[in-house]
Amino acid sequence: MKRSWKVWLCLIPLTLLVLGFLLFPTLNMVISSFQTDDGRFTLTHYQELFTDAYYLQSISNSLKISLLSATVAIVIAVIGGYSISQLAERSNKWMTTISNMTSYFEGIPLAFSFIVLLGNNGLFTLLFNQLGLDVFGNFDLYSWVGLVVVYIYFQIPFAIILLLPTYQAINNEWRYASNLLGGTGWTFWRKVGIPLLFPGVIGTYTILIANALGAFATANALVGSTYNLMPIQIASLISGDVFLQPNLASAFGVLLAFIMIAALWLNSKIMKKVRRDLR
Amino acid sequence: MKGTKWHIIVSVVLAIYLVLPLVGTLLYSLAGEWSTTILPKSWTFEWYIQLFQDDRFFQALGRTVFVIAVAVILSIAVILLATITIVLYFPKWEGALKTIALLPYSVPGVALAVGLINLYANDVVNIAGTPWILFGIYAIIIMPFVYQGIRNSLYTINARDMIQAAELLGASKLQAVITVVLPNMKKGIFSAAFLAISMLFGEFALANLLVGGRFETLQIYLYQQLSKNGHLTSAIVICYYTIIVWITLFLLYLQSPKRQKQTRAIKQEMPISAMQNANLEGE
Numbered sequence: 178m179k180r181s182w183k184v185w186l187c188l189i190p191l192t193l194l195v196l197g198f199l200l201f202p203t204l205n206m207v208i209s210s211f212q213t214d215d216g217r218f219t220l221t222h223y224q225e226l227f228t229d230a231y232y233l234q235s236i237s238n239s240l241k242i243s244l245l246s247a248t249v250a251i252v253i254a255v256i257g258g259y260s261i262s263q264l265a266e267r268s269n270k271w272m273t274t275i276s277n278m279t280s281y282f283e284g285i286p287l288a289f290s291f292i293v294l295l296g297n298n299g300l301f302t303l304l305f306n307q308l309g310l311d312v313f314g315n316f317d318l319y320s321w322v323g324l325v326v327v328y329i330y331f332q333i334p335f336a337i338i339l340l341l342p343t344y345q346a347i348n349n350e351w352r353y354a355s356n357l358l359g360g361t362g363w364t365f366w367r368k369v370g371i372p373l374l375f376p377g378v379i380g381t382y383t384i385l386i387a388n389a390l391g392a393f394a395t396a397n398a399l400v401g402s403t404y405n406l407m408p409i410q411i412a413s414l415i416s417g418d419v420f421l422q423p424n425l426a427s428a429f430g431v432l433l434a435f436i437m438i439a440a441l442w443l444n445s446k447i448m449k450k451v452r453r454d455l456r
Numbered sequence: 457m458k459g460t461k462w463h464i465i466v467s468v469v470l471a472i473y474l475v476l477p478l479v480g481t482l483l484y485s486l487a488g489e490w491s492t493t494i495l496p497k498s499w500t501f502e503w504y505i506q507l508f509q510d511d512r513f514f515q516a517l518g519r520t521v522f523v524i525a526v527a528v529i530l531s532i533a534v535i536l537l538a539t540i541t542i543v544l545y546f547p548k549w550e551g552a553l554k555t556i557a558l559l560p561y562s563v564p565g566v567a568l569a570v571g572l573i574n575l576y577a578n579d580v581v582n583i584a585g586t587p588w589i590l591f592g593i594y595a596i597i598i599m600p601f602v603y604q605g606i607r608n609s610l611y612t613i614n615a616r617d618m619i620q621a622a623e624l625l626g627a628s629k630l631q632a633v634i635t636v637v638l639p640n641m642k643k644g645i646f647s648a649a650f651l652a653i654s655m656l657f658g659e660f661a662l663a664n665l666l667v668g669g670r671f672e673t674l675q676i677y678l679y680q681q682l683s684k685n686g687h688l689t690s691a692i693v694i695c696y697y698t699i700i701v702w703i704t705l706f707l708l709y710l711q712s713p714k715r716q717k718q719t720r721a722i723k724q725e726m727p728i729s730a731m732q733n734a735n736l737e738g739e
Contacts, residue, residue, distance in 0.1 A: 181545075184541055184545050187537050187538065187540075187541040188537075188538050188541055188542075190533070190534040190537060190538070191534045191535060191537070191538035194530075194534055194592065194595060194596065195556055195559075195596070197592060198572070198592040198593050198595070198596045199559060199560060199563070199568075199596050201571070201575060202568055202570075202571030202572045202574075202575055203563055203568070203571055204571070205571040205574050205575050206567065206568075206570050206571035206574070209571075209574055253470075256466060257466060257467070257470045259463075260462070260463035260464075260466035260467050260470070261463075261467055261470075263459065263460070263463040264463060264464070264467055268464070268467065271471075272467050272470070272471060273708075274704070274705070274708055275471050275474055275475065276474065277704050277707075277708060278700065278701050278704045278705075279474040279475065279477075279478075281654050281655075281657070281658055281700045281704060282477060282478070282697065282700070283658055284658050284659075284660050284675070285660055285675055285678050285679050285682070286658070286678065286693045286696050286697065287477060288682075289481070289678070289682060289689055289690070289693050290477035290478070290480060290481045290693060291477065292686075293477075293480050293481050293484045293686070293690060294476060294477060294480045298491055298686075299480075300480050300483070300484070303490075303491075303492070303493070303494060304494050307493070307494045308494075330477070333470075333473075333474070334474055387561075387562075387564075390564065391564030391565060391566065391567075393565070393566050393660070393661040394658075394660035394661055394664075394675070397660075397661075397664075398679065398682060408564065408566040408661070411566045411567065411569075411570060412566055412569075412661070412664075412665055415569065415570055415573055415665065416573075416664075416665050416668070423570065423573065423574055426570045427570050427571070427574070429567075429570075430564075430566070430567030430568075430570040430571070431567070433564055433566070433567050434562060434563050434564060434567050437562050437563075437564060438562045441561070441562055
């Protein structure tokens, strides 16, 4: 049919774009992770990842910072998000705007802002020094603790904007209904509020973990290659100053993508289970 | 209500915490000398004046705007074309399209860079180090957002019925799409575009790994300035935040009147929980 080939033509641009910049690169990464430098099949790259203490450390560091920052952020976002949802309309709008805006504060600009706030000559560092308080005596922004502080910061507004729609679903009418039927505040939360919130919280938590796992710019700007994280390892294997190991980098990339997919898959499993329980 | 005061306190503390980096950087960018005292010894606009006389800054900003504009337009055009075609002619494939469109979520940017360098930095094709590779990969990483924006707005306006109505009145499918469907989707497309712009504005990993100093974007420029004069860098960061703030404000403005209409329209079709889930998967 004449018409149908024209219709098919409309799908070509997307096909080309997806093949050229998503599927082929991903396939290439998977294949080259199983190849030696001269193109033969090998498993040594994966072996290296899971035996070399340095690489293992980067994997565990990445998992640790993701879990830690996601956990702290989700707790703050659950509390903060609830308070925001209970505000009057005007202030609610303000808080939504602030959360939305600050959720884009990340990467290099954010790392710099934290240097201004908490770095060696930072605003707070100076302030507390002058006041004679030794709060930051042991605090070093360019370390694990500093990195965690910045990760938590960029996860919070992101978590809040993801959670707000869930809170909107728990409208006050349901609470009145629960009260009318003789429920206490606690019954409301146990029977209505928490079951409704749970899927949203779990979903947001998974996204936060994935978000932190893939984050590169913030860590790169703040601690550079001195701190051992998966994205930083990958970057230095494909563009570092020492010597490049694209095949090992591919194996690393596959592993990182695998962890992220596993997290998202687990999320969808939990979602399905929770929903069945709800029904 | 007894809890109200408590909610206000939590919100205020949260708001202060969230704007601290912005306020701190702003103070620092306006400070003269500030290294030992609690507040700076003097205030000055010097850093902004210096920055605005720096051609490198404007060139970097120009490159960023250029790359983002091309990538966003490319992504929207390609996805719009494919989505409308599939909704009209291959409704069975919608699931497949959704899967493909959401795929970029699961592959982190740094990992994608590995495959891209292997593919596009060799003797046959060598576009690494040029903006070309950024056009393509940026169009891909914003795809989940662009796709969801376009799909939602197609469903909100009931594109299929609209086209049928237009056909009944004698228009061809193409005419119906151009004169009826697209104008009605304008708002949805704009919100998707601005969401994509604000995402790409902060993108550093791919720009740095694939192109680096050979095509200095704003993020790369900022990265180069990190180790230099702190006040000047603050001024750059403030300019960056200002742009982000304006884009977000505009985005929220675009979404606010429409949001109510849209939720009302969708509510009839699917339960709230499904909507939230779709929403979550989309972020």
